Amino acid sequence: MADNETTIQRQEPVATPDSEFFWEGASRGELLIEQCDACKTLWHPPRPMCPKCHATRMVPARMSGRGVVYSWAMPIHPFPHGFATPPIVALIDLAEGPRVVSNVVGIDPRKMREGLAVTVEFEPTAGGKAVPVFRPVAGQEKTP
């Protein structure tokens, strides 16, 4: 089965002042997660104050891009905007801890499973930016 590749009709993210770094990083090919500069805790979704130590200096930290699928779903009807085929939406638990919503690409939906090891790549959006998506680590998709 063909990849669930998306077209460049993918919706542009609607960034806020506190999340802009995430989307700009993705456009440069970097997966960034907010880190408290004082206590070094990673937080997602990003926020302007660390809920642990209440510092307000939050800095983007580059992730390894490795993670595992926590759960997944395939929206079929009504068809989501910006996709040519039904995307696989997934919750990805990053190796560094935080959980993100993203897509898994390059896999037959029938082979989707929790715990699948994935690695980040980036796909363009309609406005010329990019978002992080995840692809199974080679060989992983064959595991029952």
Add this chain to the structure above:
Amino acid sequence: MMGAGKAAIVGIGQTEFSKNSGRSELQLAAEAVKAALDDAGLSPADVDGLITFTLDGSDEVGLGRCLGIPDLKLATRIPNGGAASVATVFHAMSAVASGVCDVVVIWRAMNERSQYRFGQPIIRGAIPTGGGSTFMEWCLPFGAQSPASWEALTAQSYMSRYGVTNADFGLVSVLLRKYAATNPAAWFYGKPITLEDHQASRWIVAPALRLLDCCQESDGGVALVITRIDRARDCKQKPVVIRGAVTSMRFNHEIISDYYATSDLSHLEIGDRVRERLTQVTGLAPRDTQVAMIYDNFTPQIYMQLEAFGFCGPGQAKDYIKDGNLELTGRSPLSPNGGHIGEGYIHGMNLITEGVRQARGTAANQVANVENVFLASGVAGAIIGAA
């Protein structure tokens, strides 16, 4: 606990539930509120508090202007999408029990089928947050653009953890459509379904949700009138006492895209908090009540809330349902009006009016010997019953 047992629901009102109301949301709101005040034997001049959802499309000034409410002491809006529904009862109870208000009206009115489509994918430019419901920024670019898609990510985790299938979820649809079939106010009055119908309905989000796992998109308005227990005794209807109402908003919790508060999404931890608080306040557990009005935006929510609210243990909802516990003669009859799936979806509020009817003994599908009714919308829970 402030408020518990000190306030009562004395009036309920609703419009018809349809797919095309043919009038404005404000008119639906005004009609529902007037009907609720008439039910209570009160007038707009008695009203000094108004509560609705952050998501409601009508305006407090506009509604007051329709009804002729002379002076409001309180007008407030509750976050968390449809989970606001039972939370509004908590806030109204607090307002009258503390003496801030004498008579609080709660309303919710929506043309979510004819004016906009609540279940359709959201396109770019939509509001980045949904009042604690969903932080859409993190979902929309990935194709998770509708309530069903947000829900499915959690539901799939539950299915995988406990070996539950979509056909299992169908049991809830079949049950609620059975109730709707004998409730003249239900959109699906006279239209029961079989499990085969459920399994033949198209995928909305695979592998969790088919069309018949989803609540309806409905047009309609619903209103409640709440006052102090002493004043309630002078109203037209037998008062339905709020024995307790509680809410919980946990760290990192979102209502439907609830992915960040806990690592294990197969259990609704927020429900644990609500259950504990409600039992502390009322001395009753949800499973001690005779009717369970539980928010059914999608069928998996019934599974997860049954477990979180302690009707059964983790992973046991499938057997609890198969054993007939949710039938009218079972241990915990579920939403005998047909719920959102069968009657209509006015964002939780038509489940509360049904709870009141069950406590009064006037429901279309009346459960026998109702002392207490459990109302639940995820982050909020209440137990109500006849005075």
